Amino acid sequence: METKALSQNSDLKMHDEEFDNGVSSLIFLGTGYSSLLPITLPAAGEKPNYMYNTSLLIDSVDENGAHKYILINVGKIFREQVLRWFTHHKIPRVDSIILSHEHIDIVLGLDDIRTVQPFSPTNEIDPTPIYLTQNSIESLAEKFPYLVKKKLKEGEEVRRVAQLDWRIIESDCAKPLISSGLEFVPLPVMHGEDYDFLGFLFGKKSRTVYNSDVSRFPATTEHLISKAGVRQLDLLILDTLYKKGSHNTHFCLQQSLDAVNRIRPK
Structure with a gap:
């Protein structure tokens, strides 16, 4: 998959003729904190740094020019995204979803997936495949029981909700998944020393890694994506929280630069 990156501030535009030639694209729907940006209300007349929760949309184009739209993470204000x-980018639908973990800034928009599904007041539509770990679905069963459950209770009315086909994946680099025809390799990383998180490696022509929340790369994961390891990456998308200092659950700028220096993407 040859890719072209499109930034959240829309300073890069999509070109239809490139898509007709089979060029896929990455659209950053959000690159902000879990609490969003701006964190506080801006002063009168101030133009704030305005960013949504971290989320990536992959417009994957096959050799026949057919588009598949793969969404990684569905944040708190997905509807606004x-x-x-x-x-803005004329995206007609979402074909499949991948979740990196189950934190609120990653999953709270799941209810609004129905806005990008065909309308049916009785939910008679094909469910959207969604890939996640067992730990994540157990957490979501508590947060969104009406989305996770398969059958209505006796006497329970039908209500229009997002229709999702839950598919369990493992936190194992050796067990890739196929989402809308594109292979993804789960990359276990640490999001704080007490919490496992999944980044993802994808792309055939352009090896790309998406890691929105990371505080440390385990040795096996770093070896897989490093130039000195299995094979050099073309693009590394990496978490960076603050310009200065450090944080217990995220890379900050210096840690991100150190990781880039070790991994050596193109």
Whole structure:
């Protein structure tokens, strides 16, 4: 998959003729904190740094020019991301979803997936495949029981909700998944020393890694994505929280630069 990156501030535009030639794209729907940006209300007349929760949309184009839209993470204001970026980039739907973990800034928009699904008041539509770990679905069963459960209770009314096909994946580099025809390799990383998180490696022509939340790369994961290890990456998308200092659950700028220096993406 040859890719072209599109930034959240829309300073890079999509070109239809490139898509007709089979060029896939990465659209950053959000690159902000879990609490969003700005963190506090801006002063009158101030133009704030405005960013949504971290989320990536992959417009994967096959050799026949057919598009598949793969969404990694569905944050707290997914509906606003749809209104702003799906309309801007003319994205018609989401074909599949991948979740890195189950924190609120990653999953709270799942209810609004119905906005990018065909309308059916009785939910008679094909469910959207969604890939996640067992730990994540157990957590989501508590947060969104009406999305996870398979059958209505006796006497329970049908209500229109997002239709999702839950598919369990493992936190194992040796067990890739196929989402809308594109292979993804789960990359276990640490998001704080007490919490496992999944980044993802994808792309045939352009080896790309997406890691939105990381505080440490385990040795096996770093070996897989390093130039000195299995094979050099073309693009590394990496968490960076603050310009200065350090944080217990995220890379900050210096840690990110150190990781780039070790991994050596192109």
